[in-house]
Amino acid sequence: MSVESTKSDNQIKRVYRVRKMTIVEEEEIITTEIQENPFESTHSQIDVHMTPISHIEIASPYIEEEQESEDFEERKELAKIIGLTEVPKKTVDAIDEIFGMFDSIITDSQVDVVKMIKDLRQRC
């Protein structure tokens, strides 16, 4: 397969994705407007060739994925509190990075976190 044909295939896939998303958007609008005949097919009424180019930018996969996560607002707020301008992407490595993360703060040879938390909760 040549480079040119691969590029062309990618372009086709991209256009297809944009059209598909646009159908979903318009489907929602039409469904709320047409209450009297909910069984009428709405797909045939949508002209996918009329899709505005601006939708391509809005519907980038990264933003779509982030905004769909149910805790996006909470994560965005926490990111802002600690001074980040955007929510970092999720990665499995982050779990390994928490192990021993605060060893330098508590230098005791042996630690009993349960006891420390109990003391914290009982304020003693």
Added chain:
Amino acid sequence: MVFVYFDTCVWISAFLSRDINHPKAVAAFEKVKHGDYTVLVTHHVLSEILDFLKKEAVVSLKDERKAELLTREGYAKFSIRLLRMPNVVMKNPNAPIRDIFHRSFLLLFKYLRGMLRRDDCPVCHSAFSFVQPDTIFLSDALHATLAWALNCDLFLTFDKDFSKLANEHLLSPMKIDVQ
């Protein structure tokens, strides 16, 4: 997929490799890594981690300005990792606050008994008759209630006091796992 609420001690145990329960915490987070667990994190857990850091920073540095900086730095370090962790969801229950506090109160009132003799008095550090209550406290009850209100399948902790709640119908059907 199991929805789990990690008690604050599980989180902090993972952060400290010299903690006696650290291997158990690592094992629990391995399950998160492999997608066996989805962990729900409330702002109550986030607040308690902040309190823990604040206290340890002050105790170790004995300087309020430096302690504040260390707390902020440590919390930012933790938060960045938290935000990047897969299978971890920040969530608070939609239940009215009245319901949360009411259920917590019922739990607290039910489990009043418990006393612990300690050999490490925080004042004189001696093995005399230093005792303290040994049962669930407000924060424990709140964590359990929040986990229940979030419909968690499992509440994971290393604190043996929670074993009293193992068959508690107020928290049913959530399972309390004290490791």
